[in-house]
Amino acid sequence: MPAPATIVHVALGSNEGDRHRHLQDAIDRLGLVPGIEVVRRSSFRESRFAGDGPAQPDYLNGVVELRTALPPLALLGVCKALEARAGRRLPAPGNHPRPLDLDVLFYGDECIDSRDLVVPHPRWHLREFVLEPLRELGVDVAARPRRAAPRVVEPPGEFAALCSTWLAGGCVVGLVPTMGALHDGHRSLLEIARRECDRVAATIFVNPLQFGPDEDFAAYPRDLAGDLRVCAAAGVDAVFAPSVAQMYDPGFCSHVAVGGAASGMEGALRADHFRGVATVVARLFALARPHRAYFGEKDAQQLAVIRRMTRDLGFPIHVVGCPIVREADGLAMSSRNVYLGPADRAASTVLHRALCSARAAFARGERGRDALIARVRAVLATEPRAAVDYVELRAEGDLAPLPPGPVDGGRLLVAARFTDGARPVRLLDNLSLVPGPLEP
Secondary structure (H helix, E strand, O other), X not given: OOOOXXXXXXXXEEOOOOHHHHHHHHHHHXXXXXXXXXXEEOOOEEEOOOOOOOOOOOEEEEEEEEEEOOOHHHHHHHHHHHHHHOOOOOOOOXXXXXXXXXXXXEEOOOOEEOOOOEEOOOOHHHOHHHHHHHHHOOOOHHHOOOOOOOEEEOOHHHHHHHHHHHHHOOOOEEEEEEOOOOOHHHHHHHHHHHHHOOEEEEEEOOOHHHOOOOOOOOXXXXXXXXXXXXXXXXXXXXXXXXXXXXXXXXXXXXXXXXXXXXXXXXXXXXXXXXXXXXXXXXXXXXXXXXXXEEEEOOOHHHHHHHHHHHHHHOOOOEXXXXXXXXXXXXXXXXXXXXXXXXXXXXXXXXXXXHHHXXXXXXHOOOOEHXXXXXXXXXXXXXXXXXXXXXXXXXXXXXXXXXXXXXXXXXXXXXXXXXXXXXXXXXXXXXXXXXXXXXXX
């Protein structure tokens, strides 16, 4: 039995060469393809280029309505072949002049979200040069679905299904787990993921399992509306924002135990903190099954714990550590920085200054582990507002303890408390003794 025909709308555009001939030739050749019937086309109209990219000539645009028995990806293949025949280089850089551009706007009522094709087209409703031709063809544009960006998902099952759709469509999926209150440090993670992945999901979930009984779970800053604006600006495709009850039902009792990577430093000061971190990240990994997951290097011990857990449990996920983003005065960005009182905010820069002092000593030839730690402590001691919890020099990567004596590198880590604001604030920072190309 032949496949049933579907009504399809395809947008056409050209701003290079004989624009009218490119558009009309594409329509004529679409009608010659077996399984495609050209029903009608709109008139062609001029439009100015709008977007980032080099200055370029005006476009000629239109929309063609087709009836086709071809499946969506086969139709896409026909469109790409016609673009190439008109002289367009494929794969084509974004926002550059082109002799022919064909975009599948609608394929019946289907919703498709794959690496190569997204239908309805995600930006069709933002382009007047698409809306006008659709109205001319009698399409009720108000009744057509419009994709929210980013899509907000709360039920874990719905989030898992969305990620499964992306994976089935051949997408490289990136996951950026956060607890919200997003700042430029988070934005950098989202932007790195956007560059490296076909689809990006951010999670916004303040995880109660990683807070102790005397810690600030209830007071942790929350601003979902602001977070969604950050995610939209970074090009995030979906935000998973479940409630605590959705993530952990009343019978939830499975936890991920962590070992050596969680010993000392934060692990010694915050009982069960890393067990809570590993548990929630494992749950997010199981739901999303991403190819890549992005974490900031500011929480260096957390990153080491997650990498160890990922290897130990066999998750086929590449954990990407991203450089610390700092304020102009060196303070590492953190959601908790908003709680610093004015005096503590001024004093907080001592953490970065202390770390930089030790790295400068290392660059001058100092190699003693204890001498480098003492250098950090000496600078910290000049700031009475900083109550130091620990200063450590650990191995790069896994943060294994280094024995006394000479070192050939490593990562310095510090934590300190400041109490001038409305509530006490613990700040973490770290710095490699041997800076990489992206590290200040």
